[in-house]
Amino acid sequence: MMMKLNFPKLININNIPDERGHIYFLDDREYNFEFKRIYYLTSKDVNIVRGDHAHLNLKQIFICIHGSCEIYFDNSIKKETFLLSSKAEGLFVPPKVWREVRKMTNDCVLLVLASSYYDENDYFRSYQDYVNFMKV
Ligand code: TYD
Numbered sequence: 170m171m172m173k174l175n176f177p178k179l180i181n182i183n184n185i186p187d188e189r190g191h192i193y194f195l196d197d198r199e200y201n202f203e204f205k206r207i208y209y210l211t212s213k214d215v216n217i218v219r220g221d222h223a224h225l226n227l228k229q230i231f232i233c234i235h236g237s238c239e240i241y242f243d244n245s246i247k248k249e250t251f252l253l254s255s256k257a258e259g260l261f262v263p264p265k266v267w268r269e270v271r272k273m274t275n276d277c278v279l280l281v282l283a284s285s286y287y288d289e290n291d292y293f294r295s296y297q298d299y300v301n302f303m304k305v
Contacts, residue, residue, distance in 0.1 A: 174244045174245065174246055174247070174265075174303075175244065175263035175264070175265065175266065176242065176244050176247055176249070176263070176266065177240075177242050177249075177251070177260045177261060177262045177263065177266060178260070178261050179251065179258060179259070179260060180230070180258070180259045180260065180261050181257060181258060181259075182194075182195060182232060182256065182257050182258065182259050183195070183196075184256070184257050191256070191257075193234075193256055193257065195230065195259075195282065200228075200230065200261065201228070202228040202284040203284065204230075204282040204283070204284070205283060205284060205285055205286055206282075206283040206285065206286055206287065207280070207281070207282055207283070208280075208281050208283070209234075209278050209279060209280045209281065210270065210273070210277075210278070210279040210281070211273070211277060211278055211279075212238075212273035212274075212275065212277055213275070214275075215272055215273065215274060215275065217273065218269050218270065218271050219269070219270040219273070220240070220268040220269045220270040221268075221269055221294075221296075222267070222268070222292050222293055222294050223265060223266055223267040223268065223292070223293040223299045224264055224265070224266075224291050224292060224293070225264060225265065225290075225291050225292075225293070226264050226284075226285065226291055227264060227283055227284055227285055227288075227291050228261075228262065228263060228264060228283070228284040229261075229262040229281055229282060229283050229284070230259050230260065230261055230262070230281070230282040231253065231259060231260045231262060231279060231280070231281055232253070232256070232258075232259040232260075232279075232280045232281075232282075233253035233254060233255070233256070233277060233278070233279050233280075234256055234278050234279075234280045235256075235276055235277060235278040236254075236273065236274035236275070236276035236277030236278065237252065237253060237254035237272075237273075237274050237277060238252075238253055238270055238271065238272055238273040238274065238277050238279055239251065239252050239253070239270075239271045239272045240253060240260065240268055240269070240270050240271070241268065241269040241271060242262070242266050242267065242268050243266070243267040243268075244265065244266050244267070244303075245267075245299070245300055245303035245304075250271075253279070265303065267293070267296060267299055
Protein backbone atom coordinates (compact mmCIF):
# COMPACT_ATOMS: atom_id res chain seq x y z
CA MET A 170 0.00 0.00 0.00
CA MET A 171 1.36 3.45 -0.91
CA MET A 172 1.68 5.75 2.07
CA LYS A 173 -0.09 9.08 1.74
CA LEU A 174 2.56 11.81 1.49
CA ASN A 175 1.66 14.93 3.40
CA PHE A 176 3.41 18.29 3.18
CA PRO A 177 3.53 21.35 5.48
CA LYS A 178 1.06 24.14 4.79
CA LEU A 179 1.19 27.85 5.57
CA ILE A 180 -1.57 28.99 7.92
CA ASN A 181 -2.76 32.43 8.94
CA ILE A 182 -2.68 33.22 12.65
CA ASN A 183 -5.79 34.97 13.91
CA ASN A 184 -4.97 38.41 15.18
CA ILE A 185 -6.72 41.57 16.21
CA PRO A 186 -5.00 44.92 15.89
CA ASP A 187 -6.08 47.92 17.87
CA GLU A 188 -4.53 51.21 18.88
CA ARG A 189 -2.41 49.40 21.53
CA GLY A 190 -0.89 46.78 19.21
CA HIS A 191 -1.85 43.29 18.04
CA ILE A 192 -3.08 40.21 19.84
CA TYR A 193 -2.41 36.85 18.10
CA PHE A 194 -4.22 33.68 19.15
CA LEU A 195 -4.55 30.01 18.26
CA ASP A 196 -7.28 27.71 19.47
CA ASP A 197 -6.77 23.99 18.91
CA ARG A 198 -10.40 23.50 17.85
CA GLU A 199 -9.35 25.09 14.55
CA TYR A 200 -6.67 22.47 13.93
CA ASN A 201 -6.81 18.70 13.81
CA PHE A 202 -4.76 18.15 16.97
CA GLU A 203 -4.54 19.27 20.57
CA PHE A 204 -1.57 21.35 21.69
CA LYS A 205 0.08 19.24 24.43
CA ARG A 206 3.52 20.80 24.46
CA ILE A 207 4.97 24.21 23.65
CA TYR A 208 8.63 25.00 23.11
CA TYR A 209 10.66 27.70 21.41
CA LEU A 210 14.03 27.84 19.75
CA THR A 211 16.65 30.55 19.47
CA SER A 212 19.98 30.51 17.67
CA LYS A 213 23.48 31.80 18.40
CA ASP A 214 24.52 31.98 14.77
CA VAL A 215 22.72 32.39 11.45
CA ASN A 216 24.69 29.45 9.97
CA ILE A 217 23.51 26.93 12.55
CA VAL A 218 21.11 24.29 11.23
CA ARG A 219 18.62 22.79 13.70
CA GLY A 220 16.04 20.10 13.26
CA ASP A 221 17.61 17.58 10.90
CA HIS A 222 15.00 15.02 11.83
CA ALA A 223 11.51 13.78 11.06
CA HIS A 224 8.75 12.60 13.38
CA LEU A 225 6.68 9.47 13.04
CA ASN A 226 3.43 10.76 14.57
CA LEU A 227 3.99 14.27 15.91
CA LYS A 228 1.97 17.13 14.44
CA GLN A 229 3.26 20.65 14.96
CA ILE A 230 2.64 24.29 14.24
CA PHE A 231 5.73 26.50 13.80
CA ILE A 232 5.43 30.26 14.23
CA CYS A 233 8.35 32.65 14.06
CA ILE A 234 7.25 35.17 16.70
CA HIS A 235 10.38 37.33 16.38
CA GLY A 236 13.07 37.72 13.71
CA SER A 237 13.04 35.29 10.80
CA CYS A 238 14.17 31.85 9.71
CA GLU A 239 13.90 29.41 6.85
CA ILE A 240 12.53 25.89 7.23
CA TYR A 241 13.37 23.27 4.64
CA PHE A 242 10.98 20.31 4.33
CA ASP A 243 11.31 17.03 2.50
CA ASN A 244 8.58 14.35 2.49
CA SER A 245 10.88 11.95 0.58
CA ILE A 246 9.48 13.17 -2.79
CA LYS A 247 8.77 16.88 -2.54
CA LYS A 248 11.24 19.40 -1.09
CA GLU A 249 10.52 23.04 -0.35
CA THR A 250 11.91 25.86 1.78
CA PHE A 251 9.58 28.32 3.51
CA LEU A 252 10.59 31.69 4.88
CA LEU A 253 8.93 32.54 8.20
CA SER A 254 9.18 36.24 8.92
CA SER A 255 5.70 37.23 10.05
CA LYS A 256 3.96 36.76 13.39
CA ALA A 257 0.70 36.41 11.50
CA GLU A 258 1.81 33.32 9.59
CA GLY A 259 2.65 29.80 10.70
CA LEU A 260 3.32 26.38 9.26
CA PHE A 261 1.25 23.32 10.02
CA VAL A 262 3.70 20.41 9.90
CA PRO A 263 2.15 16.95 9.52
CA PRO A 264 3.94 13.77 10.63
CA LYS A 265 6.62 12.04 8.52
CA VAL A 266 8.27 15.14 7.08
CA TRP A 267 12.03 15.73 7.34
CA ARG A 268 12.83 19.31 8.45
CA GLU A 269 15.85 21.56 8.79
CA VAL A 270 15.61 24.99 10.40
CA ARG A 271 18.10 27.35 8.82
CA LYS A 272 19.14 30.99 8.77
CA MET A 273 17.67 31.86 12.15
CA THR A 274 18.46 35.53 12.72
CA ASN A 275 20.06 36.29 16.08
CA ASP A 276 16.77 37.79 17.26
CA CYS A 277 14.74 34.78 16.00
CA VAL A 278 12.30 33.06 18.35
CA LEU A 279 10.65 30.06 16.72
CA LEU A 280 7.60 28.91 18.65
CA VAL A 281 6.42 25.31 18.24
CA LEU A 282 3.05 23.86 19.28
CA ALA A 283 3.17 20.07 19.39
CA SER A 284 0.57 17.33 19.58
CA SER A 285 2.47 15.06 22.03
CA TYR A 286 4.87 15.12 24.91
CA TYR A 287 8.55 14.74 24.10
CA ASP A 288 9.29 11.18 22.99
CA GLU A 289 12.67 10.24 21.53
CA ASN A 290 11.07 7.11 20.00
CA ASP A 291 9.00 9.35 17.72
CA TYR A 292 12.12 10.72 15.98
CA PHE A 293 13.92 9.67 12.83
CA ARG A 294 17.38 11.07 13.55
CA SER A 295 18.96 9.64 10.39
CA TYR A 296 17.85 10.84 6.96
CA GLN A 297 18.69 7.43 5.50
CA ASP A 298 16.44 5.66 8.05
CA TYR A 299 13.65 8.12 7.24
CA VAL A 300 13.94 7.64 3.47
CA ASN A 301 14.07 3.85 3.88
CA PHE A 302 10.93 3.96 6.04
CA MET A 303 9.11 6.11 3.47
CA LYS A 304 9.91 3.65 0.66
CA VAL A 305 8.07 0.79 2.38
P1 TYD B 1 15.55 18.28 19.25
O1 TYD B 1 14.11 18.03 19.09
O2 TYD B 1 16.51 17.17 18.86
O3 TYD B 1 15.91 19.62 18.48
P2 TYD B 1 17.04 19.91 17.40
O4 TYD B 1 16.87 18.88 16.33
O5 TYD B 1 16.74 21.30 16.92
O6 TYD B 1 18.33 19.82 18.14
O7 TYD B 1 15.84 18.65 20.76
C1 TYD B 1 17.13 18.98 21.24
C2 TYD B 1 17.32 18.37 22.61
O8 TYD B 1 16.32 18.84 23.53
C3 TYD B 1 17.21 16.85 22.61
O9 TYD B 1 18.23 16.34 23.47
C4 TYD B 1 15.89 16.55 23.24
C5 TYD B 1 15.59 17.75 24.10
N1 TYD B 1 14.15 18.09 24.13
C6 TYD B 1 13.39 17.76 25.24
O10 TYD B 1 13.89 17.18 26.22
N2 TYD B 1 12.07 18.10 25.25
C7 TYD B 1 11.47 18.74 24.21
O11 TYD B 1 10.25 19.02 24.27
C8 TYD B 1 12.26 19.05 23.06
C9 TYD B 1 11.68 19.73 21.86
C10 TYD B 1 13.60 18.73 23.07
